[in-house]
Amino acid sequence: MYYEIANTSTRILGSIHLYPRDGAPPPSRIEAAYQWAKKLCIEHNGADFPPLMRLPVGQDLEQLIPPRTWQYLIDLMPPGADLTALRALKLWGAFLSLARNALDGVDGVEALLQQQASAATLMALETAIEVAALFDLMPLDSVVGALDYYGGDRETARRNFQRMHDAWISGDPATLWAVQKDGPLNRDPELYELVFAVRNRRWAERIATIAPSEQENTLVIVGAGHLVGTDNLLDLLRARGHSITPIRG
Numbered sequence: 001m002y003y004e005i006a007n008t009s010t011r012i013l014g015s016i017h018l019y020p021r022d023g024a025p026p027p028s029r030i031e032a033a034y035q036w037a038k039k040l041c042i043e044h045n046g047a048d049f050p051p052l053m054r055l056p057v058g059q060d061l062e063q064l065i066p067p068r069t070w071q072y073l074i075d076l077m078p079p080g081a082d083l084t085a086l087r088a089l090k091l092w093g094a095f096l097s098l099a100r101n102a103l104d105g106v107d108g109v110e111a112l113l114q115q116q117a118s119a120a121t122l123m124a125l126e127t128a129i130e131v132a133a134l135f136d137l138m139p140l141d142s143v144v145g146a147l148d149y150y151g152g153d154r155e156t157a158r159r160n161f162q163r164m165h166d167a168w169i170s171g172d173p174a175t176l177w178a179v180q181k182d183g184p185l186n187r188d189p190e191l192y193e194l195v196f197a198v199r200n201r202r203w204a205e206r207i208a209t210i211a212p213s214e215q216e217n218t219l220v221i222v223g224a225g226h227l228v229g230t231d232n233l234l235d236l237l238r239a240r241g242h243s244i245t246p247i248r249g
Contacts, residue, residue: 006243010211014224037219048128053093146184177228204236
């Protein structure tokens with residue numbers, strides 16, 4: 001899932017944020033894209049996120065959510081972990097922090113490429129503050145429902161995670177969407193709007209502004225889920241008059 005914006009020096013690479021621990025090696029397009037690029041543009045700087053995931057002082061996550069959801073979170077913590085930090089997190093912050101444990105995942109493509117890149121070559125489509133402001137709008141019941149998906153039937157969640165990984169490896173957007181559309185972030189309209197649609201619209205505006213004037217080869221790396229489904233990034237750029245073509249390999 002690798003694309004070129006015609007008549008610009010900008011390409012878009014679909015990544016996966018988490019990788020199955022025993023997943024197949026990254027496809028050759030990842031290294032090819034990195035070698036082509038002079039600049040990398042990522043979604044946002046994840047290192048800025050931790051302070052934004054915390055509840056106001058005095059609040060306790062356990063008191064805000066159903067007992068079953070709290071137990072799911074405990075089950076996802078490493079054995080013997082101190083629950084003090086968990087109690088201080090917003091529910092979406094706990095979800096982001098512990099989803100990798102539910103799926104038995106490791107850092108995905110962005111982390112790999114960022115480790116290789118120098119800080120001078122990195123740009124971002126959004127700030128962590130912008131993302132956190134959206135996530136703060138997530139209805140608590142919707143996030144509880146997403147955690148029920150991971151906590152209630154972890155084997156199904158892991159199986160679907162592997163299917164998404166396989167579709168991404170093969171560069172198959174249709175299959176990726178067929179799996180993703182039934183996931184917890186896609187089935188709930190409010191979560192889909194906040195996690196995907198709003199951000200895609202914002203990114204499309206920013207890419208459409210930057211791409212025509214950028215002289216150096218710029219690789220925009222976003223989660224592959226942003227490139228499929230309703231209001232996906234590629235269609236939004238096409239709606240702005242940009243021709244988007246897949247790069248094979």
